[in-house]
Amino acid sequence: MPPPSQILTAERILEATEEVLRRHGPAKATVVDVARALGVSHGSVYRHFGTKAALREAVTKRWLDRATGALAAVADATDRDPETRLRDWLAALFEAKRRKAGDDPELFATYSVLTDENGGVVGEHIAELTGQLTRILQEGAGSGVFAVDDPATSARALFQATARFHDPGYAREWKQPGVEREFEAVVELLLRGLRA
Structure with missing residues (x-):
């Protein structure tokens, strides 16, 4: 029996797939390349x-899920008031997306292609993120901090209103001077509209 580090697992395959995608790009990366790397x-x-599409979907989900856990921790940090949590959550989302785009631009470009292919995975990711926002808004409404009638609708509106700071289509703008000030101005405007 091979040592545990050599046992073929889904996680090892996904790690190798990410490396192959980084090296070859989404157009040229094949399952044979992944197998060869392993x-x-x-x-x-x-x-x-079962299919190349299933593998690409799984690696896309894995990539998107990396940010989701950290954001969930912010959303669920009940030691902070809802307004602070909302501000921190939006800042953490912006920073996570900027880090992904800046630390490994080739892989970020690859995942931009893969997310276009995997709309279902992206939809689930967005639903999870807006669910986190909904929890923050529900608590804020319950404690009288926010004046929102429908936290889920308001969460989707917040997500859409801040798209410039997390949608990969805007990645080039995230390096521009003054983008942090623009982000803070948008967040402050949104918070002002939410306050009770």
Whole structure:
């Protein structure tokens, strides 16, 4: 039996897939390339992911989920008041997206292509993020901090209103001078509209 570090798992396949995507890009990366990187047959990869599309969907979900956990921690930090949590959550989302775009621009460009291919995964990701916003707004409404009748609708509106600071289509703008001031101005305007 191979040592645990050599056992082929879905996680090892996803790690190798990310590396192959970084090296070859989404147009040229193949399941055979992933298998070669792992030293296994492509059939072994297909036992974990039935199709190339399923593998690409899984690696996209994994990439999107990396930010979701950190944001959930901010959304659920009940030691902070709802307004502070909302401000911190929006800032954490902006910073996570900027970091992804700036730290590894090639991989970010690759994932921009993959997210276009995997609308269902992206929809689930957005639903999870707006769910986190909804929880913050519900608590804020319950404590009298925010004046919102429908926290879920307000959460979706907040998400859309801040799209310039988290939608990958705006990534080039995230490096521009003054973007932090613009972000803060938008957040302050939105908070002013939410306050009771």
